[in-house]
Amino acid sequence: MKKINASRREFLRTSALLSASSAVGATAAPFALNLLTVASAAAQTSQSGYKALVCLFMFGANDHANTVLATDSSSWSQYLSVRTTNESGSIALPAVGTAGGVLPITPDTAQPGRSFALHPAMGELKGLFDNGRAAIISNVGPLIVPTTLAQYKAASVPLPPKLFSHNDQQSLWQAYAPEGAAYGWGGRMGDLLASNNANPLFTAISASGNAVFLAGKNINQYQVSSSGAVPIGGLSGSLFGSSAAANPLKAIITSDNSNLFHKEYAAVTNRSINAQSLLSPAMAAAGASGVPNPTQYTNPNNGALTTNPLAVQLQTVARIIAGRSTLGAQRQVFFVSMGGFDTHDFQRTAQADLLAKVSHAIAYFDTVMGNLQGADLRNQVTLFTASDFGRTFTSNGDGTDHGWGSHHFIAGGAVKGRNIYGDFPVTGLKHNQDVGSGSLLPQFSVDQYGATLASWFGLNATQINDVFPNIKNFSNRNIGFMA
Template sequence: MTSHMTSHHPSRRRFLRSLATVTGMGAMPFAANLAALGSAAAEGAGDDYKALVCLFLAGGNDHYNTVLATDSASWSEYRRLRVTEGASSIALPEAGAPGGVLPVSPLNAQGRAYALHPQLGPLKTLFDEGRAAVVANVGTLVQPTTLAQFQALSAPLPPKLFSHNDQQSMWQASRPEGASFGWGGRIGDLVAGGNAQATFTCISAAGNAVYLSGREIRQYQISAAGAMPIRGLTGTLYGATVNPLPSVSSGLQNNIFENEYADVVERAIRAQATLAGAMAPAGAGGVPDPSPFVTPNTNEVAPNMLAKQLQTVARIIAGRGALGARRQVFFVSLGGFDTHDNQKGNHAEQMARLAHALSYFDGVLAGLGGTDMRRNVTTFTASDFGRTLTSNGDGTDHGWGAHHFVVGGAVKGRDIYGQFPQIGLGHALDVGRGALLPTVSVDQYGATLGNWFGLSATQIADVFPNIGNYASRDLGFMG
């Protein structure tokens, strides 16, 4: 089909760019660090392929029951504040007890002992094997902030703290709800010029996410089945001998707006066909399906949609050569972390899903298309915020800083980065009920990943405008 895009007035280009948001089709980036990425021709993926996968734990993960300090003083305080009578207790059993926490031995123990949630066994294996690390007490910050400054409001603070929508946006975009682009998309702006097709630079398997929206690049959204086609374009339609839908949806029209819309639809059709043709198949002969997931609460087999999202990501990575992709940024998500009640049971199931999916993804990447791609792909967790240390009855409430995982072959694993906070109330990082004042900013966390991804110091400063407020711009958890 002949494209109608020949020459456009600037206002028409702006109109097309706004329409592109709907279909995930974006213009070429305004800048690209081609020196860092190699030839702009991007003849196949090459050995320098890298992908970032943001795994968002939507709702605010309870970090206190995810990564635990188990030295005597910490464990005693943890139990004092989280153990309550009856089924409402949110405290986890000690190591060695039935269903107890899983001890880990980080290289930098900081003079303390640590453990993971009992359902994180597969993730503990990744940690012990050196392909997973913990980054302690990460959160949204504008600049390093003390408790005294927080209480006196004498330092700039992230707006609308403790609000789900706003803090999700702050994590993904450094701005509250209503932000138009996120740091994954801004990275995409900078690296898309090294890809043969900029369209497939930023891809979401979990719906629309501001994290992947760039100034120029638009996220391409896919389902667990892959790129979704426009149905009805082939074959007959309502018994008609000639199917009129292709000419109606993308044929040449008389109206300028209809023609611009037709251009977008035509490009979306081409993009879907390209991606569908490049992706490895799911199942036998392609990217294997996830193993059965057994829920810890009912012992029943249930779907793990996070694992399915990661399978789709792996299928796209397997097709990187056909797409001419050298750098890609992905977004996947797992919900259900707003555990105001029934936390012990609900959180256990979410931890089991998380560990099952990450272990599956690591195994798939180990032999993707006959190549070990684990050093080329880094997955990191993010979440709205952490939660309070004290219980509200049988759950927890909104907090601030939280611990996060980074997983991949390029990760300097089996370690904890950042200062692991004191467990208790009334200490120098307690902003109330044990909610933590972060000591590592999202900017530092993202800048460390961006540095591994190949961004220059200047580009990192463009993506993370607050990074200049921190003495340390690289936390050291990437090789």
């Protein structure tokens, strides 16, 4: 009987992952969530004090070379020569000090002969960087072992599978394996720290649909919408024109049964109903007591004020964090995202709007965390960005193509901000990090990036080895951007 139950649990856990990613409709979503919630006590660590990690994923592969730029004269000359075309679709940005020019930043740790700037649409993020609450990690991407250009060309060391493929690299970033991976490093961190939470159900939470990043071995992600917990349709209000029909429906879908599948289905449904009953009032109270609506952001292409969907996702995260005491949460991992970064065409205008949203949303979230119900939680909440991969340094005329390494942002009060971590790559082509068309061979692995965050989050060295399978191959396990 023990063997049958183990198989049943594995079947149900896998079914949850599959059903969460299928178009089953909002009313069915809770059935895909949190089928198992108790991790092995031996693998867990007791922690005190609240902490949260927020992954902001930019789907489509953000062009890093127009996001963070080297602006010293040599670098800028190379930048203009490669990214300025003879076509109307030139993707080069205006220089510092010119109308709409890139925004200068000054890292605390100088890189001799180099100067730097951010995309013109990222004024709010420049402010966070200048104030020491944001940092940049230079040239990070999937790696299995430290790799030189010669080793890459000779394929003399193991290389990440299926490079330059959107779906596979999204999965590698989130879950160290190509598309089809079962466990993500956010979910695995949740496995190890869920015992700190009174209700492990609220350990790994997505405000952006199903994400393998949050899939654990013992916990599954809880998905929410901007309105909060997703309800099971028909259990409140009128059903088929009858206000009395909800109770019989609830009895049918939650009743116990000797059939094992029916029994587990009813248990999952009951957990979903109970979770909503806890989360909805906690979020409602948080909203009423000081999680303001985001301001509208300014579209840099036309000056129009528009609602920022990414900021709305981060508002949802903030409302859940505000309800942490009610939910009994000490450690939480969140996932938010936006798409549109696959800029093969119209990159100048498309990326400007996308990065304006990113900058506006991160700044909004920082402001809210700075005064959440009267408390400053910025030291306890860290946001970091991720994306499929970087893009080529060369232009295809009006955009860029698939690359590898990329620059990313970390924001929060615990971040050692106002710095660029790692040697910023040579600007141009045919250097020792160029694997072709200016696509960057990563300097740091995703494992090193994640392990640095995990160490701050409370995982010990043994647990980090378990969560990040390739970290043992790197001598530098902690990049140093967290206090």
